[in-house]
Amino acid sequence: MAANTKNSFKFVVVGGGIAGVTCSEQLASQFPSADVALVTAAPLIKAVCNFKQVSKTLEEFDVEEKPSTVLEEKYPNLRVIQSAVEALHAQQHTLLTVDGLKVHYEKLCICSGGRPKLLTQDNPNVLGIRDTDSAQEFQKRLSQAKRIVVVGNGGIALELVYEVEGCEVVWAVKDNAIGNTFFDVGAAQFLIPTLNTDKPERAATCKRVRYTIDGQPAIQGPDIATGVDRLGQCRAFEEPGSALGPDWHEGIRLRGAEEVCRRVSVEYETEVKRIYTQQEFLLSPLASQTSGSWPVYVELTNGKTFGCDFIVSATGVVPNTEPFLHGNNFELAEDSGLRVDDHMKTSEPDVYSAGDVCTASWEASHLWQQMRLWTQARQMGWYAGRCMAADVLNETIELDFCFELFSHITKFFNYKVVLLGKFNGQGLGLNQELLVRCSKGLEYVKVVLSGGRMVGAVLIGETDLEETFENLILNQMDLTPYRDELLNPNIDIEDYFD
Numbered sequence: 001m002a003a004n005t006k007n008s009f010k011f012v013v014v015g016g017g018i019a020g021v022t023c024s025e026q027l028a029s030q031f032p033s034a035d036v037a038l039v040t041a042a043p044l045i046k047a048v049c050n051f052k053q054v055s056k057t058l059e060e061f062d063v064e065e066k067p068s069t070v071l072e073e074k075y076p077n078l079r080v081i082q083s084a085v086e087a088l089h090a091q092q093h094t095l096l097t098v099d100g101l102k103v104h105y106e107k108l109c110i111c112s113g114g115r116p117k118l119l120t121q122d123n124p125n126v127l128g129i130r131d132t133d134s135a136q137e138f139q140k141r142l143s144q145a146k147r148i149v150v151v152g153n154g155g156i157a158l159e160l161v162y163e164v165e166g167c168e169v170v171w172a173v174k175d176n177a178i179g180n181t182f183f184d185v186g187a188a189q190f191l192i193p194t195l196n197t198d199k200p201e202r203a204a205t206c207k208r209v210r211y212t213i214d215g216q217p218a219i220q221g222p223d224i225a226t227g228v229d230r231l232g233q234c235r236a237f238e239e240p241g242s243a244l245g246p247d248w249h250e251g252i253r254l255r256g257a258e259e260v261c262r263r264v265s266v267e268y269e270t271e272v273k274r275i276y277t278q279q280e281f282l283l284s285p286l287a288s289q290t291s292g293s294w295p296v297y298v299e300l301t302n303g304k305t306f307g308c309d310f311i312v313s314a315t316g317v318v319p320n321t322e323p324f325l326h327g328n329n330f331e332l333a334e335d336s337g338l339r340v341d342d343h344m345k346t347s348e349p350d351v352y353s354a355g356d357v358c359t360a361s362w363e364a365s366h367l368w369q370q371m372r373l374w375t376q377a378r379q380m381g382w383y384a385g386r387c388m389a390a391d392v393l394n395e396t397i398e399l400d401f402c403f404e405l406f407s408h409i410t411k412f413f414n415y416k417v418v419l420l421g422k423f424n425g426q427g428l429g430l431n432q433e434l435l436v437r438c439s440k441g442l443e444y445v446k447v448v449l450s451g452g453r454m455v456g457a458v459l460i461g462e463t464d465l466e467e468t469f470e471n472l473i474l475n476q477m478d479l480t481p482y483r484d485e486l487l488n489p490n491i492d493i494e495d496y497f498d
């Protein structure tokens, strides 16, 4: 294909994370003779590999950071432009990048992800973890640290407190149980003892390979320390990289300066009242009540104050919409994401969006909800690509099956965790009944029933129940006659419903 020198493309996708890469691959393969551009701020893109459909809706895959040339080699009609988008002129169908490049599109998909919602922007002792660079910064700071305070109760905080060794961790959560985004109090109780036991030895492998811009792998496995040095060369750009995913800490040694294995104390139902620099703290009345000298102090709403080496702000992400808003008429959701309809279309003509930056604003299936997770970024990116294609071809397209049932498979505290449907009874109010089975240290199984039908489940440990429960949720069978047998460990439930 002749090189596109006019910077005019049929399809333009912004963002080299899972959503953007999946979307642009979908478009480039479906329209081999059309010009497709992927505009992304970081020099490395995220590629999905080892994709495995575990069941009808559950999927597992690994993610590798790769140089963008990999995409261009695979799809001759796909051009990757490494530059951050500075402005969008939706009326004119053009994007402007920080390098002064003007890119024209017929159809655009914005997949610019999110950035950490920091407790405060201008304090060097408050860190957020979002991409590989910030994870490395965290690792570096941790190696000198004796105490850190982690604020937040989502997936990142959960993984972090479990993984950190050799450093005291004070974990401040606003709820009455840990992991509130994913679990109820029962599941939290099941997991809590794990925090006070030694971690099992793990083979030191790292699924994520990071490349330098010259295409050479920079970090592999536990060799991250040398990788950091080498990465120094490509740190000149300060643009945001893609969000990390499930295995972000694998291969990274999260070890503090102390000999202790793990020391985590949880402060429940509390939020940050104020953060003090060392100087501010010494001048405050609190100084006389706290011993030791720390670079930063955090005062919590429960009245306690902790000095620490640094604070990790793990309080969620804010959609990265800023460069696209000025002069345009995007409808934004309450969480500031770009609202998209059931065809991933925003309120601006010919502009679609997928992944962490968008907010699903269609009337969702009663068994699905959006959560800013890796799997959903892939599904949305893929579906957005198909919707853009269908529009160009004047074809109709139905909402994809993956949006029928929420499903997520991950690992927390070294346990396999499967979440299905309304796993926390989201939106059900009193119209729900919970069945729970728990074997300490082994498994925790929770089923959410509504009107006798299964609408959600939490499976922690090797339960082997995911496929059967997924089917029971999807077929909405009335389980009233079987409710007493459903979680009976002596009954092979798979056979039972065969």
Ligand code: FAD
Pocket: 014, 015, 016, 017, 018, 019, 020, 039, 040, 041, 042, 083, 084, 085, 086, 111, 112, 113, 114, 129, 130, 131, 155, 156, 239, 240, 241, 242, 243, 244, 245, 246, 247, 248, 320, 323, 354, 355, 356, 357, 372, 373, 374, 375, 377, 410
């Ligand atoms: P991103 O991956 O954030 O990609 C956004 C892309 O847009 C980047 O390439 C960026 O460079 C580019 N970009 C941004 N602004 C611009 C601009 N102005 N111009 C051009 N390009 C731009 N999910 C799970 O499912 N399981 C987990 O266990 C899990 N753990 C996580 C742990 C951490 C520490 C973090 C941070 C996230 C975790 N997530 C997890 C969430 C998951 O990583 C994200 O939901 C997912 O990666 C979002 O993908 P995305 O493509 O929408 O955005």
